[in-house]
Amino acid sequence: MIKNEKIKASEVYVTGIEGEDLGIMPTAEALKLAKQLKVDLVCTSLLSSPPPCQLIGAGAARQKQQQDAKRDRPAKLKEIRLTASIEDHDYETKQQQARRLLQSGHAVMLVVKTGNTKQSTAARKLLEDLLRDLKADGRPTTGIQVSGKQSMVQLDPLN
Structure with a gap:
């Protein structure tokens, strides 16, 4: 200036x-x-x-x-960890946490830990549900990545 x-x-x-x-x-x-x-x-x-x-x-x-x-400050990447077998209340809590971070301008990495390959389909479904619920606040920068014992997706804020 x-x-x-x-x-x-x-x-x-x-x-x-x-x-x-x-x-x-x-x-x-x-x-x-x-x-x-x-x-x-x-x-x-x-x-x-x-x-x-x-x-x-x-x-x-x-x-x-x-x-x-x-x-002009770059947005920080915040990680939210979940498990494939999550209760409804915990799901709502994590969803609100992700929404709050996205609205404050941070990027969010949603990581679902799985124990075996059977849980990886549940993890994928959980991430798809979260992406659908958070559509108004963020957009995915990557697709859902499944690797070994975890599945993840990154969301960037819309604003």
């Missing part, structure tokens, strides 16, 4: 504090206006000419920078 005297362009496209369009003006004039209003002139993008700048209060600029940093 480039602000105030660090903006090197000769003229900038300025947007006011309330979002009103102030038009294109020389950078020195825009800085003078920012000082009069006791706010910062913040450049929002360097890709266009003249660069768009916005008049933002000092606290709001810092808060916006923190929000942008938080939004």
Whole structure:
């Protein structure tokens, strides 16, 4: 985030504090206006000419920078472990846990532990049921993978 005297362009496209369009003006004039209003002139993008700048209060600029940093953070992969023979109440609990993680922006790896090959079909059915129930909150990035004594699938959040 480039602000105030660090903006090197000769003229900038300025947007006011309330979002009103102030038009294109020389950078020195825009800085003078920012000082009069006791706010910062913040450049929002360097890709266009003249660069768009916005008049933002000092606290709001810092808060916006923190929000942008938080939004750019990569999502963590959280693992939820289940067993093939799961009770209805436990299924609901794990489903709610996965939904909560997906809604908060995390990717979820659903892992079903199995004891033998007979349970692997039950594990596959359990994962298919979970995928159907969590369709509104996440989408699978991988298919259901069955390997040895476990079956798994990864869900990414929709937002």
